Amino acid sequence: xxxxxxxxxxxxxxxxxxxxxxxxxxxxxxxxxxxxxxxxxxxxxxxxxxxxxxxxxxxxxxxxxxxxxxxxxxxxxxxxxxxxxxxxxxxxxxxxxxxxxxxxxxxxxxxxxxxxxxxxxxxxxxxxxxxxxxxxxxxxxxxxxxxxxxxxxxxxxxxxxxxxxxxxxxxxxxxxxxxxxxxxxxxxxxxxxxxxxxxxxxxxxxxxxxxxxxxxxxxxxxxxxxxxxxxxxxxxxxx
Numbered sequence: 014x015x016x017x018x019x020x021x022x023x024x025x026x027x028x029x030x031x032x033x034x035x036x037x038x039x040x041x042x043x044x045x046x047x048x049x050x051x052x053x054x055x056x057x058x059x060x061x062x063x064x065x066x067x068x069x070x071x072x073x074x075x076x077x078x079x080x081x082x083x084x085x086x087x088x089x090x091x092x093x094x095x096x097x098x099x100x101x102x103x104x105x106x107x108x109x110x111x112x113x114x115x116x117x118x119x120x121x122x123x124x125x126x127x128x129x130x131x132x133x134x135x136x137x138x139x140x141x142x143x144x145x146x147x148x149x150x151x152x153x154x155x156x157x158x159x160x161x162x163x164x165x166x167x168x169x170x171x172x173x174x175x176x177x178x179x180x181x182x183x184x185x186x187x188x189x190x191x192x193x194x195x196x197x198x199x200x201x202x203x204x205x206x207x208x209x210x211x212x213x214x215x216x217x218x219x220x221x222x223x224x225x226x227x228x229x230x231x232x233x234x235x236x237x238x239x240x241x242x243x244x245x246x247x248x249x250x251x252x
Contacts, residue, residue: 033063034071041080041091042183044190052089096240099188103233106181107226110166113178114225117168118218125168132161133210137203189232192239
């Protein structure tokens with residue numbers, strides 16, 4: 014009897030459910046599944062090549078993460094975006110990541126500083142857009158961007174705090190995905206990251222926290238302006 018084959022077969026349902034959850038989540042966070050969209054099971058079964066059971070497990074899991082909402086008798090929907098939620102999430106992220114960065118700097122070790130320098134170097138070398146003439150999001154830049162911000166706070170000494178920061182980053186990421194194209198030409202994100210790094214390496218905790226919070230607030234301002242423009246356009250559009 015092939016024990017490895019049996020083990021693989023036993024693990025496959027859980028592995029499949031996790032894979033579908035990760036793919037669905039990635040599509041929601043990148044706005045490929047746009048806010049407010051109804052998640053029809055027939056479409057999901059065809060698109061993700063999966064059955065109803067793992068799909069429902071994934072949708073229920075995403076509901077607990079506040080990325081999907083379930084409506085009785087109507088099914089599942091990608092959670093709509095709102096200016097109110099954007100403001101609340103940004104304010105909370107500034108609070109908790111400011112605290113986490115302050116603690117990380119207080120606990121700073123040579124290994125942490127080296128990891129931060131490496132993360133920043135890799136991010137700095139990656140192009141923001143795959144196309145220099147028009148914005149085309151670079152998945153590798155997104156991964157390295159997330160890694161840089163993760164290193165900033167991972168020395169805080171609190172795994173629950175880091176986990177909460179990651180949840181907030183996820184929920185804000187889909188807002189970013191909707192407005193990155195417009196911010197690409199005018200935002201000096203590379204310089205913002207360099208300024209945060211310098212303040213950390215200079216052991217200037219107040220300035221590092223201020224710059225990190227300003228970094229997030231500027232992102233929110235771009236998104237807010239974009240959403241307000243779109244809402245105004247919807248309001249004046251002919252019926």
